[in-house]
Amino acid sequence: MDTKNIDWGNLAFGYVKTDKRFVSNFKNGKWDSGELVSDASIVMSECAGVLQYAQTCFEGLKAYTTEDGRVVTFRPNLNAERMHNSCLRMEMPVFPEKDFVKAVLSVVKANVKWVPPYGSGATLYIRPFMFGSNAVIGVKPADEYQFRIFVTPVGPYFKGGIKPIYVRISDRDRAAPHGTGDIKAGLNYAMSLYNIVDAHKKGFAENIYLDPATHTCVEETGGANILFVTKDGKLVTPKSDSILPSITRRSLITVAKDYLNMEVEERSVRKDEISDFAECGLCGTAAVISPIGKIFDHGKDICFSSGTEKMGPVLQKLYDTLTGIQMGRIKAPDGWIYEVK
Numbered sequence: 001m002d003t004k005n006i007d008w009g010n011l012a013f014g015y016v017k018t019d020k021r022f023v024s025n026f027k028n029g030k031w032d033s034g035e036l037v038s039d040a041s042i043v044m045s046e047c048a049g050v051l052q053y054a055q056t057c058f059e060g061l062k063a064y065t066t067e068d069g070r071v072v073t074f075r076p077n078l079n080a081e082r083m084h085n086s087c088l089r090m091e092m093p094v095f096p097e098k099d100f101v102k103a104v105l106s107v108v109k110a111n112v113k114w115v116p117p118y119g120s121g122a123t124l125y126i127r128p129f130m131f132g133s134n135a136v137i138g139v140k141p142a143d144e145y146q147f148r149i150f151v152t153p154v155g156p157y158f159k160g161g162i163k164p165i166y167v168r169i170s171d172r173d174r175a176a177p178h179g180t181g182d183i184k185a186g187l188n189y190a191m192s193l194y195n196i197v198d199a200h201k202k203g204f205a206e207n208i209y210l211d212p213a214t215h216t217c218v219e220e221t222g223g224a225n226i227l228f229v230t231k232d233g234k235l236v237t238p239k240s241d242s243i244l245p246s247i248t249r250r251s252l253i254t255v256a257k258d259y260l261n262m263e264v265e266e267r268s269v270r271k272d273e274i275s276d277f278a279e280c281g282l283c284g285t286a287a288v289i290s291p292i293g294k295i296f297d298h299g300k301d302i303c304f305s306s307g308t309e310k311m312g313p314v315l316q317k318l319y320d321t322l323t324g325i326q327m328g329r330i331k332a333p334d335g336w337i338y339e340v341k
Helices: 049-053 076-089 097-110 186-201 247-259 271-276 313-326
Strands: 021-027 035-037 056-058 061-065 071-074 123-132 145-154 165-169 206-210 218-221 225-229 235-238 264-267 279-284 288-297 300-303 337-339
Touching (some): 021 097, 056 076, 071 097, 076 097, 097 123, 097 337, 279 313, 288 313
Parallel strands (some): 235 264
Antiparallel strands (some): 071 337, 123 145
């Protein structure tokens, strides 16, 4: 397969304009058939619903070149399902799951020369998103919407290898009780920007947010779910109605149970039990797993026995197995891999 003449090994994790993107419009109560277009610009009213009241949601997934040269995507049906749930909560029209998956595959196929080669460390990031596009001045849902998908090649999330990160427990909230923390709405991420910039200024890679009602239980960070490993090798993931259901986390749970024969618990995790765990990490599409070396909690550091130099052994096994499945080195469960043909 021919690929673009790009220095894949030095590619940043950022936006690169590619050849085609998918666009579909919702008007008069229905979606049109959609099309692949070359124009990356969006023209809409200054009073568009997305600009006035942030009526937008999005998804993120990747396409890969496998070890045997196939181009695949990973579980796009779950992204379609999650966007479905986001749309319902944001009073937006649902883009049908089968059309979502078909559009993802068509955009990757139209930009197949932008898919990085196997072993480069780079991947093709896929961004589906939807927004209210017609003029809305009163506080209400828009009447017209646009659904788009663009792709961009991205380098590895961690340059120079994966190193454990230093994070802090935040006093701020990323979600409200009974709010929108469990959907992928743009407004959730806008609310976290001030806090992540502040964290970076103070030497932290991320913020760990506690439950918004009591501030006693661990939830997630601004953009990733959290994993814990007990001293006897059990995987524990926080459970809450205001946590985004990460597709990577859900996949890692299956990997832990079915591939590594690990015991898994999805439960509330109290802040005061963090120090009892042997390993900790973040999980998401961008990096799969980002190990945490220590957590700053109001004047004191919580350190994990896995250390600050490399990923802990249990998280490393989870990482190696899931990336092996994604890259075709390990047989995937049925329905996880969608080949682009």
